[in-house]
Amino acid sequence: MSTGWPSDLLSGQVAVVTGGSSGLGRATALRLAEAGVDGVVVADLRREPREGGVPTAEVLTELGVPAIFAQCDVTSVASLRSAVAAAEVMGGVSIMVPAAGILRMEDVLAVTESDYDAMLDVNVKGTFFACQAAARSMVAGGREGVIVTISSVGGVLGSASMPTYNISKGAVRMLTYSLAASLGPHGIRVNAVHPGVVETAMTQVDTHLADEPGTSVPLGRLGVPKDVADAIVYLASPLSAYTTGTSLFVDGGSHSSKAGRDFKPQG
């Protein structure tokens, strides 16, 4: 059984992926390339993957897919607009995946103002203005397009150990719904994926969420980046042409089961 996407599924499309150097963003950039995008802008603070390996844009170039690395801090609107503008030479953005994000375990009684601002600046402001920059470019260029945001199971379930992260991911879910309502008339679809715990530097280095063996996940394992990337390719593709303003959980069943609700990540 083939587990690949048709190599012309996304032909004619150009993607911008924030956080595209590492983890879910990197896997998404590579999977979008396999599905035939004409080009990818990898927008990130850093070029080197956090998990190690060859930088994403270089891998894409080796695969024969036009790729640009755009140094970008998603907390700066000007930086995001520059990253989107970098896609113009390839035909202009028609797929935006704002995957840059941060996670920190914290005690609600100890959260500082700067902790709070940092979390919401990257995860919420960085997502909103990435979407706005892409949508402006799509509308100005007369292109239909798709945006796939990255919320989390933590965007619908609270937890004791990551309050500001939960707030940020709930906001990403809601901005997705509102942007879908606003941008639908322009032919732009906007959907969110909600991953569970996926093995990346975020869950293996920044936190130890991935140390849980996954036994509380109904499908019995933690996620891998490709699980999420494939859901994003689906939502970016014509296969989901009538789907907008919705949430797709990619979590092995965690959010909807008693086992998932019992999952108590340790900081």
Ligand SMILES: NC(=O)c1ccc[n+]([C@@H]2O[C@H](COP(=O)([O-])OP(=O)(O)OC[C@H]3O[C@@H](n4cnc5c(N)ncnc54)[C@H](O)[C@@H]3O)[C@@H](O)[C@H]2O)c1
């Ligand atoms: N890994 C998981 O289990 C999981 C689960 C649910 C949601 N998510 C979300 O998926 C997204 C990607 O997470 P990941 O696990 O791949 O993390 P990661 O740490 O592996 O990669 C995140 C990337 O974002 C970049 N980044 C961080 N801050 C940035 C900034 N200010 N400007 C530009 N780039 C910046 C980093 O340099 C890095 O390359 C995040 O939004 C995260 O919240 C992850």
